[in-house]
Amino acid sequence: MSQSAGRTPPSVEAVVETAVYADDLAAAEHFYATVLGLPVIGREAGRHVFFRVGAGNVLLVFRPEATLRPGDLPPHGAAGPGHFALGVRADSLSVWRDHLAATGVVIEKEFVWPRGGHSVYFRDPAGNSVELVTPGLWGTPAGW
Secondary structure (H helix, E strand, O other): OOOOOOOOOOOOOOOOEEEEEOOOHHHHHHHHHHHOOOOEEEEEOOOEEEEEEOOOEEEEEEOHHHHHOOOOOOOOOOOOOOEEEEEOOHHHHHHHHHHHHHOOOOEEEEEEOOOOOEEEEEEOOOOOEEEEEOOOOOOOOOOO
């Protein structure tokens, strides 16, 4: 029996990485770097492109076939479109709407949440559902 058996583990502090999958990494890189302005922090041709999101998060975009093959890391992947949300300031949402329209991105849905917060949904080139959300949605200590 391990020493930690019966003890409560320390709390998890953050979601550090969010992963989605795309067959066309060049289109994904263009979209996330150019349309959303996320800095590229890593890439491996035919396998992945990684982006910094804010001060402490990373968005990983993998080519599905490349991550299903055994290698240094455990195989992983997903079928179908994924979803994730990116936090934006409430006073920037109208600028984001205008920017998305100017870059040809169609807003699929908008939603005002009962607790507060406003979400704008659209798709990346691979069909993943991307959400821009303003503070208030979850009522977290960080404001989201």
